[in-house]
Amino acid sequence: MILAKIKNSYLALVKEAVLSLYPDSQQVNHLITETPKNPAWGDFAIPLFPIVKEAGIAPNILAQKLIDILKDKSNLKAQAMGAYLNVFADQATTMQEILSQISSQGSAFYQRTELSGQKIMLEFSSPNTNKPLHLGHMRNNCLGESLSRILKNCGAEVFKVSIVNDRGVHICKSMLAYEKFGNGATPESLNMKGDHFVGDFYVKFSNWAKEDPKAEEMAQKTLIDWEAGDAHILDLWKKMNDWALQGMQETYDKTGISFDKFYFESNTYKLGRDIILQGLKDGIFFKAEDGSIRLDICELDQDNREDEEPSNKVFLRSDGTSIYISQDLGTAVERHKDFPFDRLIYVVANEQQRHFQILFYALKKLGFPWANALYHLSYGMVNLPDGKMKSREGTVVDADDLIATLAGMAQEEIANKDRSEQVDQDAALKIALAAIHYYLLQVSPVKDMSFNPKESLSFTGNTGPYLQYTIARAHSLLNKDEAAAALGRTLNLQCLELDEEWQIIKLIDETSETILQAANEFAPSLLANKLYDVAKTFNKFYHDTMILSQENTDLVTARCYIVQSVEICLRAGLYLLNIPVLDHM
Numbered sequence: 001m002i003l004a005k006i007k008n009s010y011l012a013l014v015k016e017a018v019l020s021l022y023p024d025s026q027q028v029n030h031l032i033t034e035t036p037k038n039p040a041w042g043d044f045a046i047p048l049f050p051i052v053k054e055a056g057i058a059p060n061i062l063a064q065k066l067i068d069i070l071k072d073k074s075n076l077k078a079q080a081m082g083a084y085l086n087v088f089a090d091q092a093t094t095m096q097e098i099l100s101q102i103s104s105q106g107s108a109f110y111q112r113t114e115l116s117g118q119k120i121m122l123e124f125s126s127p128n129t130n131k132p133l134h135l136g137h138m139r140n141n142c143l144g145e146s147l148s149r150i151l152k153n154c155g156a157e158v159f160k161v162s163i164v165n166d167r168g169v170h171i172c173k174s175m176l177a178y179e180k181f182g183n184g185a186t187p188e189s190l191n192m193k194g195d196h197f198v199g200d201f202y203v204k205f206s207n208w209a210k211e212d213p214k215a216e217e218m219a220q221k222t223l224i225d226w227e228a229g230d231a232h233i234l235d236l237w238k239k240m241n242d243w244a245l246q247g248m249q250e251t252y253d254k255t256g257i258s259f260d261k262f263y264f265e266s267n268t269y270k271l272g273r274d275i276i277l278q279g280l281k282d283g284i285f286f287k288a289e290d291g292s293i294r295l296d297i298c299e300l301d302q303d304n305r306e307d308e309e310p311s312n313k314v315f316l317r318s319d320g321t322s323i324y325i326s327q328d329l330g331t332a333v334e335r336h337k338d339f340p341f342d343r344l345i346y347v348v349a350n351e352q353q354r355h356f357q358i359l360f361y362a363l364k365k366l367g368f369p370w371a372n373a374l375y376h377l378s379y380g381m382v383n384l385p386d387g388k389m390k391s392r393e394g395t396v397v398d399a400d401d402l403i404a405t406l407a408g409m410a411q412e413e414i415a416n417k418d419r420s421e422q423v424d425q426d427a428a429l430k431i432a433l434a435a436i437h438y439y440l441l442q443v444s445p446v447k448d449m450s451f452n453p454k455e456s457l458s459f460t461g462n463t464g465p466y467l468q469y470t471i472a473r474a475h476s477l478l479n480k481d482e483a484a485a486a487l488g489r490t491l492n493l494q495c496l497e498l499d500e501e502w503q504i505i506k507l508i509d510e511t512s513e514t515i516l517q518a519a520n521e522f523a524p525s526l527l528a529n530k531l532y533d534v535a536k537t538f539n540k541f542y543h544d545t546m547i548l549s550q551e552n553t554d555l556v557t558a559r560c561y562i563v564q565s566v567e568i569c570l571r572a573g574l575y576l577l578n579i580p581v582l583d584h585m
Helices: 002-021 049-055 059-070 091-110 135-153 169-181 194-211 214-227 231-255 271-281 324-338 350-365 369-373 399-415 425-441 464-478 481-487 499-521 524-544 553-576
Strands: 044-047 077-081 084-088 119-123 157-164 261-264 293-296 312-316 343-349 374-379
Touching (some): 002 059, 059 084, 091 499, 091 553, 119 135, 135 157, 135 343, 135 399, 135 425, 135 524, 157 324, 169 214, 194 214, 214 231, 231 399, 231 425, 271 293, 271 312, 312 324, 312 350, 343 350, 369 374, 399 425, 425 524, 464 481, 464 553, 481 553
Parallel strands (some): 119 157, 119 343, 157 261
Antiparallel strands (some): 044 084
């Protein structure tokens, strides 16, 4: 944040200097700052290509002219390198300001205000009540929860919602299998989580349907009875939904996921019907020959549509019943009434990309002014090493099972390091969550990925446990008497002379800008990888440098302030990624 202010201030001076040379410059506002590939080239650079081309002079001549103008206006050192103006900050002054502010402000140093006044709604998770949460849900949950924290940290008012898919033929399949195979069992009687209990019956139905062709027909009949209000079916539906929801809430609580409001498909599936019927009267929708109500989507991405893709989309079936997109349409309208958002972000897998394109298009055609504020944060699939997950076949990576497995692996991994102390279950759980959450967040959301449990749990490399270990290492050092005494002394950074110290301090300062960038780009992966850079650089410094064993007390003090700032930076960053920390590992 402090370096960013220095960059912006110097960039403004460069623009003034350019205008003093070329008052009619049309390219001056295209000047930006960049980070040089090699730190030895400067702390930041300003590419002069736009001005060089406009002025028609050699890059080195232009750069030198600007340096001559700026030498009396700034104490920063600048040098020309081709068409770049490379700039070096005043290290001692800048380090003093950064470390002093982080020490006094703590994690508040990383809070931003750029999004203040914005109301942002986030939809994520969106589970089905016929199965427990799985690894795919965990990627969704990690993205949604982390992004909500990052946006809130930057000043936005954030409202987290989830749509629970608690109706439909897939729900009826679990119900039907329970009636056939359940024998009155309950989650309590079998000592099972409710969502696992219900999910087992969904798998049982799939196996049953392979042997009995009538099973699918019976499921459709159960759905009809449900929509007709059959009392017995509704009672069973409510009981099994409650079991599933209670189990899911346990997983949410365990993994640090929370919501401000749940919407239920059983309540919202009719919401869009009246809106669509009014749209039919207004000529926005049309009635097809089969009696269904449709929307012409020829205008939508016409150049990108496949030849075989229909030119219209059904919004109400011929019997007048709603489908998923009509439910989403009505729910969007209801949500804006509940929370008049400036932005609504749907965190949903890329398989639904076309669905949201049509949904947003329909809302625009209906004239809702906030339709342009809708955004689909599309993310790739999480696959197993041997292919895609299929819940109906029981081949999903169950979220609870995955967490328990990694917690056990964490205990084994630490035991293998011949440590005398044992890791308790709470610590093992936190290590497991760090492994999973970080692994899922470090990859750009748009990419498909394969989850590797052993790799995610490594205590070295780009992993969550590695970041946890770095915090524990810093915390342990700062708990020593020598460090406590050092942090009570006045900070004097004139004694620092190692390049690694300057690089660490730059990274912990830059993390603030990365948080803002992650908020603007809806990309927690940017923050995850910046934190890894901080940890990696710090651990090298820690390994190569004497921190407490120094006769020079100013040097001990300065390095302890660096360690303190690294710990504050990593703790603040891991909170935003929904990754728990440990003081000891």
